[in-house]
Amino acid sequence: MLEESLDKIMELLVDKQYFRARDELLKYNEADIAELLEEIIDDSGIQMAVILFRLLPKNISVEVFSYLPSNDQVDIINEITDKEITYIIQEMDFDDKIDVLEELPANIVDKILEKAPKNERKQINTFLNYPENSAGSLMTPEYISLMKDWTVREALEHIKKEGIDAETIYTCYVKDTGRKLIGIVSLSTLVVTDDAVKIKDIMVTDYIYEDVDDDQEEVSEDFKKYGYLALPVVDSEHRLVGIITFDDILDVMEDEATEDIERMNGVIDFDDSDRGYLDTSVWQHALNRLPWLIILMVAYIFTGRIVTNFETSLSKVIELVAFMPMLMGTGGNTGSQAATLIIRGLATDEVDTDDALRVLWKEMRVGVIIGVILSVLNYLRIYFIDGIHNPGIALTVCTSMVFIVIFAKIIGSMIPLIVKKIHLDPALIANPAISSVSDAVALSIYFAMAQIFLPI
Amino acid sequence: MLEESLDKIMELLVDKQYFRARDELLKYNEADIAELLEEIIDDSGIQMAVILFRLLPKNISVEVFSYLPSNDQVDIINEITDKEITYIIQEMDFDDKIDVLEELPANIVDKILEKAPKNERKQINTFLNYPENSAGSLMTPEYISLMKDWTVREALEHIKKEGIDAETIYTCYVKDTGRKLIGIVSLSTLVVTDDAVKIKDIMVTDYIYEDVDDDQEEVSEDFKKYGYLALPVVDSEHRLVGIITFDDILDVMEDEATEDIERMNGVIDFDDSDRGYLDTSVWQHALNRLPWLIILMVAYIFTGRIVTNFETSLSKVIELVAFMPMLMGTGGNTGSQAATLIIRGLATDEVDTDDALRVLWKEMRVGVIIGVILSVLNYLRIYFIDGIHNPGIALTVCTSMVFIVIFAKIIGSMIPLIVKKIHLDPALIANPAISSVSDAVALSIYFAMAQIFLPI
Incomplete structure (x- = not known):
């Protein structure tokens, strides 16, 4: 329509x-x-x-x-x-x-x-x-204040008069004479309570609040956890300076998810303007994407060395080169699967750095299952599709596959936990780091297997 | 604490x-x-x-x-x-x-x-x-109904009596005798309106509503767009069957983001139970991750062929093998950067399939900038760090880099738009597809450049 x-x-x-x-x-x-x-x-x-x-x-x-x-x-x-x-x-x-x-x-x-x-x-x-992305930058000063000695009737009359200009009237705030926040009353409590009851007798005093400098991510965590319509924001002296309503948090949640997704795939938003894809300039796009590509390029110097050291052997069994893309690609992808699940688990509090051993044990088993299945399929491919009947090559590729998958799962799951443990953002560092480390590991395993199974 | x-x-x-x-x-x-x-x-x-x-x-x-x-x-x-x-x-x-x-x-x-x-x-x-993930599965029947001929005073008294059991009293619903929804009144309107006014004179009649079969993703889009506390859900005859409150949508938003992130990295949750990482069995984990790895493996048969066709030439200039990991890795990563931005842009409605030409033009320019910068850095690396003074190899690697980055950006940005255009989920298909296509493209470009710049 x-x-x-x-x-x-x-x-x-x-x-x-x-x-x-x-x-x-x-x-x-x-x-x-x-x-x-x-x-x-x-x-x-x-x-x-x-x-x-x-x-x-x-x-x-x-x-x-x-x-x-x-x-x-x-x-x-x-x-x-x-x-x-x-x-x-x-x-x-x-x-x-x-x-x-x-x-x-x-x-x-x-x-x-x-x-x-x-x-x-x-x-x-x-x-x-207030700093960008702080609780202070999200809040509004347009809230309803009540006095603790008012009755419910007085409070409702006050709301009737002042309500039009407030961002929400569903949560009202009780302040003492020094502007300190001392309690919270919801409109639903007011509406279902008798007119003569005093505010101080119905106000909630163990309320959740945010500090003005809190990061918006913490604020959105609290909204998710408690499901409130609005949260009060206080300064260092516990004076009420504003409130944040849930509708502003929906945008924050979307922006935070976007940031995480972009970082996980090697895009860092240096601009931090919440500007959309089409409204970001070509130079800004290039700037946001270059750092990780350059770091990876440096990492690939070492990967290159691994290949160079093996060059003489490779030229003897040149067929081995044809399997390099698949082994590196599978290692990278399977590692990033593990990393993705752990990074997301950390973000949603389902996984914690204390769970490292449980994660390791789980990923090792997942790695064995996937590695063995892929390895069997690969053997069939090499024998029937590629028509390579040299058992040395088949053995090299297939055993490499098992070990590469297991190691990639371990690397992919452990790096985010380590990054988190040293208080950095796993989304920022994990995936690009994993894609370079796993390539180096994949090639090392492959060449080691070749030396075992082939006459080189 | x-x-x-x-x-x-x-x-x-x-x-x-x-x-x-x-x-x-x-x-x-x-x-x-x-x-x-x-x-x-x-x-x-x-x-x-x-x-x-x-x-x-x-x-x-x-x-x-x-x-x-x-x-x-x-x-x-x-x-x-x-x-x-x-x-x-x-x-x-x-x-x-x-x-x-x-x-x-x-x-x-x-x-x-x-x-x-x-x-x-x-x-x-x-x-x-109600089907899982439908509006029906999110809603509650515990809402406040008002009659259109009631006065504000009658409505407030009704709320006082019934309010305790309702999921929210902040939005009230007006139904006709056939249970059809005819209007909506917010508690804030009631509280600021005079007692004698009739509900039918203050109710909103052009309200937003959800159909009981609507997908939860559409519901959460509406919450984000309109910022309402609750939305009514109606059946095919416009009878009010329930309401959805914003706190249930926060969970939906998180789950949808998790699903997108996982799919973008080749993990498909066949279980669909919203079970956390640690509570998912090892077999389920393997099942969720295997499909894309197997599809990729098949795709790598073609990549393998590209290498095999070039084997004789490769064995002549075996140094070329050492740069394969870097060129494939850079292509894959830069392609997935573009794909990530487009997939996320599509999800947040910042990019549309109609924007394809604008995206293409932007990515081509971004590709040229990044490609040239990486290429220059690479030349310095090859000359000074690797100590390779053969200009043929340097030219092959550096020109390949420029073309690979440009093509990867184009592939990475266009595949999600095409997938979206044919009404499939870009998050599900794009990244793994891109990582295999970009490897094949990277190797084809590399070998083509080698034939131009090297005596093979």
Whole structure:
């Protein structure tokens, strides 16, 4: 349905029927409108999208804006007037506002801040100074505060008055006079409790909270573990400085998964901008991918040496070269299977560095099973498909296969645990390291077997 | 802190001081107690953990139970009495109950169902029949229903009475007499609206909903897109059959990410049980990893042929063999970098199959930059480190490097898009396919360059 509307809108835009295109957009909710606008920016350029964006009712355009990815937001900001910018930024939820300001160039931020009321300017500046990816950078100051001596009725009346501007009213926070957080009450408790009961008698005092400097990964772990809608963020003196709501964590979880997946495959995002693939420049892409390739290249100097040392023997039984790609490839792939499972297990807390011996024992057995099966299949291949009836070659390849798989499983599972033990990120180091080590091990095993089974 | 308590509890358990161990556990909230119990099961076995579990206050033990991973739940069920099982299952939230029942053997499920009230038995049976990973399998029937002619005051009174048993009271659902969903009201709207206003005047009618057969991945996409706390689930006649709350989606998101990561590295979870690494049997591990290794092995028959065809030439310039591992390794790794970025881009909707040409153009340029840089570094390595001053070999290796990187980037980025275009899962097919294709391409390029630059 979204697809059809997009085609229709594109046609209307070509015919310069902007108002009819706008009406088509307005059939959808804000999240969908944002998705359509994204497509329009990609296909017809930013100018066309901005024309449409300006035709949206003001309150809707603010919502739509906050659903757009940050690079599209910056592009729109660059196209609209200062007055429009100021309006949008003023109307946005506080945490969305901070997200946008973080991405904008300093001169535009200054211009926007000039127009903000003094109090808010100060607050925005404080929030902009929290380190990226910290709890502080995710939070919003727009929460409901209650006093401990209020009754439930007073609290509900307060919420009725203040609720509109809060990010959530489902969790309310009780502070003492020194702004220290002393308890939490959920709206559901308020709603099911009698009007005359005091807040201090129903508030929860052993609540979970985050420190303002906590990494967003820890924050998202807590959301996953406890399943709360929102978590309070406190400073070093336990003063409540903001709250984080679950919807901001969904994005964090996705970004963290992306980072892990990329790192596991040798891509390091030096830019750290959460920019998408298509919006990242060619040079940035090259920079993100080069480091591991260069490190691997250096590692391959040693692999090259192993081959060179064996060159004379190889030239005697040149058929051996044909099996090198398969043995190295199988070793690398089977090692990275093991590494992947362990790295993911570490990330989801299913595996711990203390489990090293259990992992080792498991991988050795898995390695034996897989190694023997692949080895038997290989023997059949060599005999029937390749038609090589020299038992020395078959024995060399098949015994190598068993040992290579077992060693690759051991290396692949142990390296992530070791990396984790020394407090580095296993996703960052494990797979590329494994792919080079396993090649060297595969070739060493292969050549050792050749010396046993062949007259060289 | 959790670590210290765990050590303390372990010591107390060794001394058979069960009550003191229990008191130490009770310092924590239910999610943390569950985490500690998990560790105790891993380290001291299920019997020890069950002793502690039984000493917990009944209401807490139910909560703790619902936080445990499903294999630990099944283990505990196997150790406790039928009466205890019935109590726990009865007290659990409906959706957690279904999750547990799905994992239990049929005879235990029957025993539990016998003891349930007739109505609930029917409902449980319905829910157990929804396909795994469907919206139906995630939902709970415990939601708040309102009537459209009620006033806000009547609605709030209803919530006060019924709210305790609902999974969430923050979103309430309005049904017509035929049980069809006609609108949604959030508790925040109710709380900030005057008492006399009618529900039908404030309910939202263009709400987002899921079909009972929708895949959990689509459901989690909607949660990410809209940021709602809960989404209603309807059947084919638009009757409201249940709701899904965001906390169940956090688990789905993690499981989906794990599945993607594993598939991208050639591990297919045939078991599909969400069992952790350590709880999966050695045979299951072997089964999950063998298919791709076998397919790769077959693919390497062709790679082997490429080498065999070049054997005579290789034996003349045997030094060429030493660079094979590096060229194949670099090709494989750089191809899988590109594939990873595209697969992840497809998963997060940042890249679309329509973007194929833009991706191709970008990867070609990235390939040229990386290829040239690696090639220059390689030349220096060959000349200064390996001390090979034969310009033919240096030229062969260095020009091969440039072409291999460019081709690997193209193959790595295009295969996922093609796989997606034919509606298969790119994560499942791309990386292993790429690692075999890129080896064949790397060797073909290398040998072609050798024929140009060397007298063979």
